[in-house]
Amino acid sequence: MTLGRARVVVAFTLLGTGCLTGKLPHVGRDAPREHVLRTGPFVFTTDFELARRDPLVDDLLGLRQAIHETLFLPEGNGLVRIVVFDSQQGYDEFVRTNFPELPSRRAFFVQQAQGEMVVIAAQGDRLRGDLRHEATHALLHRSMMSVPLWLDEGFAEYFEAGPEGLNSRHVARLDVDAQRGWKPDLRRLERMRDLWQMNASDYRESWLWVHFASCQSSQTRRELLTYVTNLAHGEPDSLADRLERVDPHYVEACLAHLDDLAGNLANKTLPEEGENYHVGSSIPILPAGDVIRSFLPRRPSLVGTDSASPDR
Ligand SMILES: [Zn+2]
Known part of the structure; x- marks a missing residue:
């Protein structure tokens, strides 16, 4: 069974040059290329015909606009290729x-x-959410010189959820954790450098910090945007430092924010096991779905690289 999603930073040594001429590896089975649709920064290559106004296309164009308008990021360079297979089998x-x-x-x-x-990705019930999540990664890396791991996933979870960024499953799970004494710890997330370190609760917490900083006050929002701007220019920064300067009790404020969100949820039922977003149900060895430079050197056609993610 195919579960979750993954982010891979690789160099294809067999690639040609240029975005559209570069090829994905294709042992046995080519990536879809029969149908090509270019719009905005996206090039869709699919096994099936995709209309220019297909809801999937519109959705990603809206996502791009939302990310850039929300975060005031520069447009960035290069194209984002969206490869969609028409079947899970393919x-x-x-x-x-x-x-x-x-x-x-x-x-x-x-x-x-x-x-x-x-x-x-492949056609399926969760294609829209998967594309939003992964395209968020792509658009952030396209515009920012540095994207810390926690922020990358926090924004991907946030924008995947839609314009408001509200993920009710995350709220419900985090609320249960908080009632059991859990406290968010942004400094711990900021120290994470290895994708393997991140588990499902880290994804939820990353989402929470993004949502909190976006919504708590104009000051916290300003600090988040300044943090993003600095990272976009490659300048190291800490959102925890910034939030603490705004409010020394920012952790408690974040918990209160979570409590407010939980109180507004009409249905606080926990998601079914296996419904969580990145993690393959109860498979513990792949904490949060995102992978993996450590796998890559074993493959001669792939070279692991940190070049695109200097923070990792
Ligand atoms: Zn992700």
Whole structure:
């Protein structure tokens, strides 16, 4: 079964040059290329015909606008290739033969050394959310020199949820954790450098900090935007430092924010097991779905690289 999603930072040494001429590896099964639709920064290559006004296309164009208008990010360079297989079987075959080191995941974000961003997914019930999540990674990396791990996932979870960024499943789960004594710890998240360190609760917490900083006050929102701007220019920064300067009790304020969100939820039922977003149900060895430079050096056609993510 294919579960979750994954982000991969790789260099395809067999690639040609340029965004559209560069090829994904294609042992056994080519990536879809029969139908090509370019709009905005996206190039959709699909197994099936996609109308220019297809809701999936409109959705990603809206996502791009939302990200840039919300975060005041520059447009960035290069194209984002959106590869969608028409069947899970075709996707599984492609991923299994070309990325045998990677765990089974519903979708991938691949950043190639030349800068091309590629999202790989398959048709299915969760395609829209998967594309929003992975395309958020792509758009952030396209515009920012540095994207800390926690922020990358926090924004991906936030924008995946829609314009308001509200993820009721995350709220419900975090609320239960908080009632059991859990406290958010942004400094701990900021120290994370390895995707393997992040588990499902870290994704939820990353989402919470983004939502809190966005909504708590004009000051916290300003600090978040300044933080993002500095990172976009490659300047190291700490959102925890910034929030603490605004309010020394910012952790408690974040918990109160969570409590407000939980109170507004009409239905606080926990999501079913296995419904969580990144994690493959109860598979503990792949904490939060995102992978993985450590797999890559074993594959001769792939070279792991940190070049696109200097913070990791
Ligand atoms: Zn992600």
